[in-house]
Amino acid sequence: MSILRKATTLQIMTMSQNLSLLCVFLIFSFTTPSTCQNTANHDCKTKGMFVFGSSLVDNGNNNFLTNSLAKADFSPYGVDFPLGPSGRFTNGENVIDILGKKLQLSDYIPSFTDPSTWGGKIVNGVNFASGGSGILDDTGALAGNVTSLNRQISNFEKVTLPELEQQFGNNNSKEILSDFLFVVGSGGNDYSLHYFLGLANSNVSLEAFTDSVTAILSAQLKRLHELGARKFVLMAINPNGCSPMALARVPTQEGCVENLNRASTMFNSNLKSLVDDIRPQMPGSNLVFVNAYKILSDVISSPRSYGFRDASNSCCEVRQVSEGGTGILCKRGGSICSNRSEYVFFDGLHPTQSVNDVIATKAFSSLIGDEVYPFNVDELSQI
Template structure:
């Protein structure tokens, strides 16, 4: 490969993954991102999995209209938060090392289809479980931080860590058609299994140096079409599934409060995304939405939740023209409009990220 072609590839990829930092100094040293497809910034592009979003119409509203691997039409919640912090969008860590920016400003380890448990998501290919993401973060400390920083501990203590995980442990694992997990665990046992595993990873993160951690709760999974297809509830959402989700979220809240009270100088923040999402689905008009049930892009509708690739010659495959008036971009993932509302409320509001919003978390 000629140097000219190599430089061109790097410049193109930098447009995909990096935001405009502007000239002001970032509010924190770095943003580190963990979780699933709600936060995946392109890691699955480089993994042998069916869970991918690196093709049109994904990214049609992202800068330059690029399909970067984000499972939405535009920006993710973490992209908006990175912009507020004055940081570039954290690049996906699993991209080839010769393409990956050697940055001190954070990486994205999130992986679509995966979850807290190692087996979650592996039925559609290889994705990064939370344990694997943590191992990559440790590698980042060794390879990218330690050689360059005089105080890695100070860097990590001031940085922000953000998680969205557990959704696929229910969607693709516990409620999955081919899974036998429900035969081995009742809902309460399974919730406790997830909470315990997540707690261990958060404690490990603390030992590595993290002090400011935001963990988003599960969304209203009972309102997703992949759940509704086989549960056939009478209402618009399967409230039995949503009750299981609420129980998880309640246990997550207690766990984070316990970590904050027992781990010195730590701040474990809960992202209350459930009720905002649920209300937007049930009362779309009050949130400026025209459709809270149907995806904007065309999906197969047979349990495959992602968009069918756009073929210019086939008009029926074109996504809707008003994507940001839809709650759902595809069958599972929210549109950029919903991501923007969640992010902005988490940054400066008092109803999503508690007990501190991002603005307050930066200052402690």
């Protein structure tokens, strides 16, 4: 009987220890945010992304803005996206969605203006981007209600950051944010929806305007750094002069519209220089410049080598200026091409999911200095 009692006591103690371990495991699982899935090729050091910018990286923020004309929450947008029309300005996933998968994040980054974006949903990060917006506060006014880059950063500071600190149980934002990527994709609309519409001072040259916009962006990046951002991904402006919208507005011109592309290359040159110039002013920071301009230009100049057939026409039926549109967005419920993976542009300005995949893949893993500088996003995520 004594031996039996000792054995029974030992079993009870072992069961008790196992139950205690199980409780600890469950408590840890439910209280520690899980944001990525470990793989042999990626160690999941990056917790998530905070995204700022315009339509190329917007994932639905404008859906919830009243009086905004810059929306993509209708068919045929999202025809190849699992959730249908979501506010992404393409047929499927945008660059941010694809980057998130390559970083092994567990879900799509939620949009800030979505009322459900709070609590545990923000542990992978939040997307603040707004189609039609710019670096300048008054850029995009013709598109109605859009959220400027300054306001996006303010939303991050005043709303998301306190909530994030609560989720991680840490009031030191600098400790939390060091493992997040801050992706900024803005600037194109400051030219197309501001400078080239004559909204800037008529005496300001393109060079002076570009320097001014770059200086403002520099101050905005420093503001994010002060809040705790350490890893930045800066997206170049696309070659908008080669878009179907630009080609349609100057039908007699052969090739791309030079003045639009000149503005883009001027801004992109400043942006690349900013990577080196601003880093000493932002201790502990690392910045990556993604030359989306070159990547997309290479696709446009040699589409078949990338698996594309059409690099000048939009896949969807676009609502033209003569029809009350802008020549950019698809017609609501309009027709679309069936071979979308062979088209470079989905609407008058925005690339298809297939092109977004090329850009995101290059951003993540390219070893070519003209495409990513000074290194790629994967390397940035491991720092």
